Amino acid sequence: MNTQEYIQSGIIESYVLGMASSAEAAELEQLCLQYPEIKQALTDFESALEANALTKAIAPPPQLKQQIFASLKSEFVTVENKVAEKVSTLTPPLQETNVVKMNQPSRFLAAASIILLVISGGMNIYFYSKFKETTQQYQALVLEKNTLQANNQIMQTKSLDMFNSMQMMTDPNMQKVSMPGIAGKESNYATVFWDMKSKDVYILPNKLPQPAVGKQYQLWAIVDGKPVDAGVISDCAGLCKMKNIPAASMFAITLEKSGGSETPTLSEMYVAGKVG
């Protein structure tokens, strides 16, 4: 459509001044949405009319404003009115929610702290019992370790003694005297090692029954047909060092009272062997 022709037709002025028919008004309103230049022409005339009216205005009687505002007084919504309205409607629930809001977190915190305390107490008991158990286990382990260490020490000593005994047994100066079991005690056996240089005597009780309590085996050297005390056999690993015997034709072992006897109890002889 020819918008300029429409704008120039006088319809806009007619519309603004309230003289357009409802059909004309509806058409103009529709065209304003479609054509920005028509809308602009409308606004231009409105602005011109307004500016003209404002500059050539005559003030109404001064008391009129007061009269108008007095009659509208109850209808104004002031900031104070709004606040008062809101407070009056909101105050009761606000207070209620405040009480609940102030209490709920502290109640919750109290409950939570009690629960945590109980949990903490339970944990303390649990950890203390664990601690005690672990301490006991630790002490048992320390004891076991000490025992093992002691046993190890004993074994080391024993093995050292064995080593030393072996060294002595294989010494070329060492004379070996085998002592088999005598008649009736054939299962028994012991060996004498006799250092030909120092004349020291060592005994190896290969196979002898465990002596009864208060009894001890005693070694005898037969010198010129007579038994000479060569010492009692104590609990020793490997070779047991006995007394120094300068000369002997035979060695024998009898079971005597603890500490040994002056003369051998021949009935209790276990093993015997000739030198050479």
Added chain:
Amino acid sequence: MEQVIQYSESELILLLSQRNEAAFSYLYDHYSGALYTNILTIVGDQEAAADTLQEVFIKIFRQIDSYDSVKGRLYTWMLNIARNAAIDTTRNKGFQKTKQNQELSENVYDFAGSAEIKSDDIGLRKAVHGLRPEWRVLIELAYFEGYTQDEISKMLDIPLGTVKTRLRAALKELHKLIKE
């Protein structure tokens, strides 16, 4: 004192829709003169114009929600309320009697140059005064007295199409005169 607070039209409309007293006070201070002048050009009597203006501002305040900014400016909307209210006032029987009495008293005492404001000197009527007589009468009847074009056609015994054409031409000329 000059108005310190200045509102944009959209701010003003928003605040008015919230029934804000300060905004309404601003609206009154800003537009009461323009609207009063318009009412006065139609009513011609200051007291009746003041009464009409009061009625108009109360209507504006109470009906602000019916204003549609898409259709036009706030002043245009208010002007139409004022014009309709003013025309209603002139059609009121009581008012017509008072008017007649006034005219009579004016005639008797010859009030020329008195405090009475001659409505021909103010507002739109002053611009209308610059139009040719055959256009001026149409604006007078259509705008100031609120007759429909059909009514004018019958009153003046002129074809409706001619009324329409002349009225539009008159309005275009009026537009020019306003802008000057």
